[in-house]
Amino acid sequence: MKARAKPLVAILDYGIGNLHSAQKxxxxxxxxxxxxxxxxxxxxxxxxxxxxxxxxxxxxxxxGRTGLDAAARDVVASGRPFMGICVGMQVLFxxxxxxxxxxxxxVFDRDVRWIPGPxxxxxxxxxxxxRRLDHPMLAxxxxxxxxxxxxxxxxETGDGTxxxxxxxxxxxxxxxxxxxxxxxxxxxxxxxxxxxxRILANFVAAAAEAE
Amino acid sequence: MQVARVIPCLDVDAGRVVKGxxxxxxxxxxxxxxxxxxxxxxxxxxxxxxxxxxxxxxxxTTVAMARAVADEVFIPFTIGGGIRTLDDARRxxxxxxxxxxxxxxxxxxxxxVREISLEFGAQCCVVAxxxxxxxxxxxxxxxxxxxxxxxxxxxxxxxxxxxERLGAGEILLTSMDRDGTRKGFxxxxxxxxxxxVSVPVIASGGVGTLDHLxxxxxxxxxxxxxxxxxFHYGEHTIAEAKTRMxxxxxxxxxx
Numbered sequence: 058m059k060a061r062a063k064p065l066v067a068i069l070d071y072g073i074g075n076l077h078s079a080q081k082x083x084x085x086x087x088x089x090x091x092x093x094x095x096x097x098x099x100x101x102x103x104x105x106x107x108x109x110x111x112x113x114x115x116x117x118x119x120x121g122r123t124g125l126d127a128a129a130r131d132v133v134a135s136g137r138p139f140m141g142i143c144v145g146m147q148v149l150f151x152x153x154x155x156x157x158x159x160x161x162x163x164v165f166d167r168d169v170r171w172i173p174g175p176x177x178x179x180x181x182x183x184x185x186x187x188r189r190l191d192h193p194m195l196a197x198x199x200x201x202x203x204x205x206x207x208x209x210x211x212x213e214t215g216d217g218t219x220x221x222x223x224x225x226x227x228x229x230x231x232x233x234x235x236x237x238x239x240x241x242x243x244x245x246x247x248x249x250x251x252x253x254x255r256i257l258a259n260f261v262a263a264a265a266e267a268e
Numbered sequence: 269m270q271v272a273r274v275i276p277c278l279d280v281d282a283g284r285v286v287k288g289x290x291x292x293x294x295x296x297x298x299x300x301x302x303x304x305x306x307x308x309x310x311x312x313x314x315x316x317x318x319x320x321x322x323x324x325x326x327x328x329t330t331v332a333m334a335r336a337v338a339d340e341v342f343i344p345f346t347i348g349g350g351i352r353t354l355d356d357a358r359r360x361x362x363x364x365x366x367x368x369x370x371x372x373x374x375x376x377x378x379x380x381v382r383e384i385s386l387e388f389g390a391q392c393c394v395v396a397x398x399x400x401x402x403x404x405x406x407x408x409x410x411x412x413x414x415x416x417x418x419x420x421x422x423x424x425x426x427x428x429x430x431x432e433r434l435g436a437g438e439i440l441l442t443s444m445d446r447d448g449t450r451k452g453f454x455x456x457x458x459x460x461x462x463x464x465v466s467v468p469v470i471a472s473g474g475v476g477t478l479d480h481l482x483x484x485x486x487x488x489x490x491x492x493x494x495x496x497x498x499f500h501y502g503e504h505t506i507a508e509a510k511t512r513m514x515x516x517x518x519x520x521x522x523x
Contacts, residue, residue, distance in 0.1 A: 074388065077364040081339050111389035177491065179391055179437060181468050182271045183313055183521040203521045205313075205344060207391045225269040248344045248366065250308055 063089040064264040067102035069145075070094050071123045074110035079142065082247035086257035088264070094123055104264030105132040109144030113169065113210075114156035116144050126162060133164050138263045139239045143208065146234070146241035150212050164239055167213045176227035178209040184244075186222040186232055194221055194233060194240050196259050202252055204232070204244035211243055238267070271519050272485045273313035273492035274509050275470060276499045278303060280317050283329030300333050304341040307499075310506040311523025312343065316369070316440070316470075316494060319349030327356070331363045338364025348396050348440070354383045361388055369394035369440050372413040375420055375427070378434055385435025390467075395436040399424040399457055400444045409457050416444035424457070425464050432465045439465060440494070443473040450476025450497070458488030470494050478504055478512040485518050 066088040068079050076092050083090035083106070091098060099105060107129055109116045120126040132139050141149045148161045153169035161169075172178060186202040188195060195202060206224065212231045214220060221233040224244075233242045240260060246253035278285050284298040296302055304315055317337075319330045327350060334347055347360050348369030357368045374380050374395055384393040402410035409424035428439050441461050443454035453471045462469045471490035475481060475498055484493040498504050507523035514520055 075338075075361050075364060075366070077335070077338050077362070078342065078366075081364075082342055085342070110391070176270075177466055177468055179467075181391065181438060182273055182491070184269060184271055207344075245344075247342060250343050253342055 063087060064103040064261050065098075065101060066090045066104045066106060066261060066264060067099045068092050068106045068108060069099070069125050069129065071116075071119045071125045073116050073119050074108065076108055078247045079106065079108050082254060082257050083261065085254055086261045088257075088261045094125060096128060099128050099132065102137070102264075103267060104138040104140065104260060105129070106260075107139070107141045107145035107148070109142065109146075109148060111144060112155055113144060113147055113153040113161070114159045116148050117156070117159050117161065120148065120162075130162060130164075133162075133239055136238050136267075138260060138267050140260050141239070141241035142247070143243065143245055146243050147210060147212065149239065149241055153210060155210055165212065165215070165219065165234065165236070167215045169210045169212050171210050172208075172226060172230055173228065180206045180208055180226045180230070182206060183249075184224040184226060184232075186224060186244075187229070188222050189217065189220045190222075190235070192221045192235050193259055193263060194235060194242070194256060198252060198255055204242075204246070204249040204252060206232070206244045208243055269519055270491070271521060272490075272513060273470075274481065274506055274513070274520065275314045275316055275492055275494045276307050276312050276506070277316040277318055277472070277494050277496045278500075279320050279496070280330065280333060281319075282321050282326045283333040286320070301336050301340050304337050304345065307506065308341050308343045311510060311521070312506050313521060314343060314492070315341075315345040317345060317347045319347060321350060331359050334360050334363035334365045346394055346440075348394065354380065354387065357384045357392075358387070361392055367392050367394050367438070369396040371396040371398065374431070375411060375413050375422065378430060381431055381434035381436055385437070390435050390437035393436055394438045394440050395428070395431040396440040396442065397424060397428060397431070397461075398442050398444050401454075401457075407460060409460070412444055416447065425460060428461050428465050432467055436467060438468045438470065440470045440472060441490075446474030447472070449474050452476065452480040453484045453488050453490075453493075455483055455487045458484060458490050462489035462491070468492060478509055481509055482513055482516040482518065485513065486516065
């Protein structure tokens, strides 16, 4: 643990959507949480969060415009704790059915697909996380873990080795992935009440330890 | 797994909750933040704030309220009422509301739905539809605006279909025939709308008992049920509602 009282969590602000709840959520979870596009602050942060709402292509375009795509890749490569949320998770993948021809950041080498029917889309509800890996993201939470989802697409399962949790929505749907320093949640921890705040706190704890 | 949502609705006027919410040991029954936090703790899945502020120059209070709620409460919330323009929606969403619901302004200018949906995503854009039974409408239900006072001549099923095509992410359906009656949801209307759109439908209007919530999901096929008075006046807790729904075989997030 470093001397700094609260871990610095940089929430990448690239002009997409409402980041207010994410910032307040991380503050409640014990972080010094900043909405920022500042390279220096991002480099200095103990943990970095990539939020995202709406659609894949506008998010990638905005990341490109602000240069935060490169900044995000640098953080991923640096080994510092990094967390993608919702579309901020989806853009970590290679591409998406929603935007054929628009490359994602490619941190995970597979695609994001429409959730197969005949379920209603978007999935706009609370759902149970079915754990696939024992991972610090879900530490301290008793099953069943309920989280709030709003999405119509989800990442492919791949070989499953990075899938932390799925939820059941007409079949298993990838709900959280993690590899090394990268965590990602399809659901909204900042909208998932006490459960979500614990997940954010787990990330803040990882950020505190990572230094 | 389809999980039905239970959504208390709070009326707000100039940033204060009105029509009193009657929790025991509440410090300030008009404070939207305190009430929202209380409903979160009780297990509400989402909240809807219906802004009934009459004068538009006091709408800033609603934006401030959205921010204050978002600072402290970590479940999704929708703000509806009086949203006329994309800029109105933008201010509320930037302040921290997860969704906005549009009603009269969307009927008057349907492009508003597309504009909100394109800028913020369909998930932010709720279209609130107030319907009344009408022998002149092909579906038997006509859309009303201005809080249910004004006929539009528009068929309810036609309108929800158009709203979905324009980018609505959710339909908040209120039966004006049942609103305030405590006789239960208008189940025929609710099921017709639920079956005609592929986006989620919130049933609203008429809840007087816990069994009405069950009916809204089982017979009305709604994805979520909204109620006000049965929760606000301490008749029932969210936990009681969910227990009753679960006992009827509906999957809910336990309170």
